[in-house]
Amino acid sequence: MAELLKLQGLRKYFASSGVLAVADVSLEIEAGEVLALVGENGTGKTTLMNLLFGAFPLDAGRILIDGNEVTIRSAQDAIDHGIGMVQQHFALVPSFTVAQNVMLGREPLRAGAVDDREAERLVSELAERTGFPIDPGQLVASLPVGLQQRVEILKALAGDTRLLILDEPTAVLTPAEADDLIGAVRQLAAQGTAVVFISHKLPEVLAVADRIVVMRRGHVVGTLGVGEASPATIAHMMVGRDVLLQADIEHVQPGAPALELDHVSAPQLSAGDSGLRDVSLTIREGEIIGVAGVSGNGQGDLVDAIAALRKVEHGRIRIAGTEVANTNARYARDAGLAHIAEDRMHVGLNREATLEENAIATAYRTRRFNLAGILRTRAVQAFARKLIADYVVRGASPRRTIGNLSGGNLQKIVIGRELEGEPAVIIANQPTRGLDVGSIEFVHRALLDARARGAAILLVSAELEEIVTLSDRVVVMYDGTLAGPFERGEFGTAEIGALMAGHDAAAVNA
Amino acid sequence: MDAILNFFSSEMLHSGIRLTTPILLGAIASALSSRAGVLNLAIEAKMLVGAFVGLLALDAGGSTFTAILAAFLAGAITGGLMAGAHRLGVDLIVFAIGLNMLALELSVYLMRVLFGGTGVWTPEVDTLDDIHIPFIESIPFLGDLLSGYNVLVYLAFAAAIAFTLFFRYRPGRHLLAIGEAPGAAAAAGIAVPRYQATSLIVAGGVAAVGGAFLTVGELGLFTRGMTDGAGWIAVTAALLAMNRPGFLIPASLLFGFSDAFAIRLQSTTDLPQVVVQLLPFLATLVVLGIVGYRATRAAALLGMPKRPRGAAKRPQPATSTAGS
DSSP: OOEEEEEEEEEEEETTTTEEEEEEEEEEEETTOEEEEEOOTTSSHHHHHHHHTTSSOOSEEEEEETTEEEOOOSHHHHHHTTEEEEOSSOOOOTTSBHHHHHTTTSOOEETTEEOHHHHHHHHHHHHHHHTOOOOTTSBGGGSOHHHHHHHHHHHHHTTTOSEEEEESGGGGSOHHHHHHHHHHHHHHHHTTOEEEEEEOOHHHHHHHOSEEEEEETTEEEEEEEGGGOOHHHHHHHHHSSOOOSSOOOOOOOOOSEEEEEEEEEEOOOSTTOOOEEEEEEEEETTEEEEEEOOTTSSHHHHHHHHTTSSOOSEEEEEETTEEOTTSOHHHHHHTTEEEEOSOIIIIIOOTTSBHHHHHTTTTTTSTTTEETTEEOHHHHHHHHHHHHHHTTOTTOOTTSBOTTSOHHHHHHHHHHHHHTTOOSEEEEESTTTTOOHHHHHHHHHHHHHHHHTTOEEEEEOSOHHHHHHHOSEEEEEETTEEEEEEETTTOOHHHHHHHHTTOOHHHHHO | OHHHHHHTOHHHHHHHHHHHHHHHHHHHHHHHHHHTTOOOOOHHHHHHHHHHHHHHHHHTTOOHHHHHHHHHHHHHHHHHHHHHHHHTTOOHHHHHHHHHHHHHHHHHHHHHHHHOSOSEEOOSOOOOOEEOOTTGGGSTTHHHHHSSEEHHHHHHHHHHHHHHHHTTBHHHHHHHHHHHOHHHHHHTTOOHHHHHHHHHHHHHHHHHHHHHIIIIIIIOOEETTTTTTHHHHHHHHHHHTTTOHHHHHHHHHHHHHHHHHHHHHHHHSOOOHHHHHHHHHHHHHHHHHHHHHHHHHHHHHTTOOSSGGGGGGSOOOSSOTTTO
16 A cells, blocks of 8 residues: 655754754655554654644655655645644633534634534534544533543544544543543544554553554654564663563561541542542551542642641641641641652743752752852752752753753652652652653652652552552542552552442442 | 702713723724733723824814724724734733833824924814714604714724624634634634734724724814723723623723713712712722632632642643654
């Protein structure tokens, strides 16, 4: 079969950041084929696809569709050539309906005016034909993330789309939603649509792809048929060395209780989280407790209550013996808390600030960095340099802003800062979300090292694998209540999954 | 009871509608800009420009029609300046503050240079005629309310209604998308910068006609800062209407009538003038309070937490564009 799309020698250099994002990439894709594009963060996968979608001009190279060279200067050009793309960040108009969003830019008209009823009819038809069912009259703002993504996919398919690009599509989905998506993508390919599936989650790549293209630092380092690929071979190609996928964990004898929650209740503050209902939990020194649960079931409130970022109604929270409930974040930190925040972009770090400023953000009041209100610049710089060296933060320099570092490197800064000074209790909230294999491994090692020297760690994660791998004990959150803890070996992913869905423990064990 | 009825005379309602006109035109301009995703705080400047240029054209021998057209064009050029600044990435709030100060002082400067050192410029010109609608005019009360305004009054209300209908058409729908989610609009192939520039230019023209209403339409004279905050009140009216065209008329009427009410109070009571003149601005303050309160309430209703933690509900990009 002739190839639908062929890329020859594509190259893109960003002068502003001095990054050669795409070095020299050639690849082709056939109609009806699912091509997985894998690689660590910052290897140019997204840039490559944005080149194809007209986001930036090419520095060199040719794009051929059906054997003819084309120039793509804008998203509209790409759409006209039958290319649709679903970005990592959704671009939807919240106050519009599903149909209005899907048909944006190509609204059907009646007597000159926009015909919303016709739009809804067209969208239901499209949804049925492509295997992404949805109610076209719903307001997008009221849809859960999984369905919003479906709207994005339908949008990308609404033209005569022959090539669909999905950029990290499963990052926002629950495992069940991700399975659905993979099924739908396969079905789409069976109908003849070519799909580029960008991901760094290896199991799903193996499930969805016909061919796997691995990128590293702007280059294609290999192409594998799905039959010849295994997680280990792909991971090796991505990172350029062997990676430990399963953290090997040494036994640590737990010590005294470091974090104690005693019948903590807190009201719901926003529609996004559920509050806490009579939560009790003890974490001892040298122990990792994993918190599983579908996001929005109280994990955020649990973390915020411990970090004294929100008020609680009842109950006591002690960090290394100090009562911290209803105090403030500084007080909790002084008691021995480190907090790896869920949102590293906005809460964990200030991307407008320099690495130095970020590195001392939680410690700038201490004698180490502060002499009677004046910063000890030399100590600050020394610490920033040490952090860069110890945690291998690539592309960083102490006095430069950290805004254009990749997700993995940003997280290294957070972890370097939080683990400094041997905190008694560490909250790690989604510490590896959005990171690539190499960075995930790094974060896991850092947490395990902290555990080995006696830190009590509360690990909140949407990745069940991660929780099961790292945790000594696991609790499951559902609607503000805790189930468990379950000892290592006492739990499996299936049981935890059932608890996450709201089945009670007795029913699961039966 | 009679005293109250007398107070709310049809005359007062009539003047309320007249006073609403510049506010309504300014509010349309403000809402149009906001819908294009640009906060336009230079409405006051554009109204002043329109007021001055309109009278200038009228004095130069133009008809009232040419005068209004000239005002529209001058406002559109001011809007064009803003659009150009926006394209260059200039902070439009700062730019608008500059424009407001420039328009205030430049109009005074030109007035003095061109027409001598007086504080008020009163050229010998005929302002717009009032239109008396046959039949309707003779209906008691309603006739007074609906008939006997100049063409700009009717035009302003017609423009507000046309703005409502605009959203049923493709460009209007695209504008809505741009204002709310420019990224989504751009991804759908909509030329966001062009829409924004056009909106700013049209908004400039519309606001300037609101200014011309004061000089060409009503007074036939120009003084320093004669718009007297009408542009700011227009911005507030647009905010109160949540930039929804359907609400622009009632929101503007609220301010127009509070103006008329203040004037009426002045002529019928012994309340000190300063207190009475404060009234429209007091109304503005109250409205801004309501708008602010409503914004936080609305955010809570939509399930947005006050702290940016909600931002993390969507996973953060693993790759930044430049770092990829």
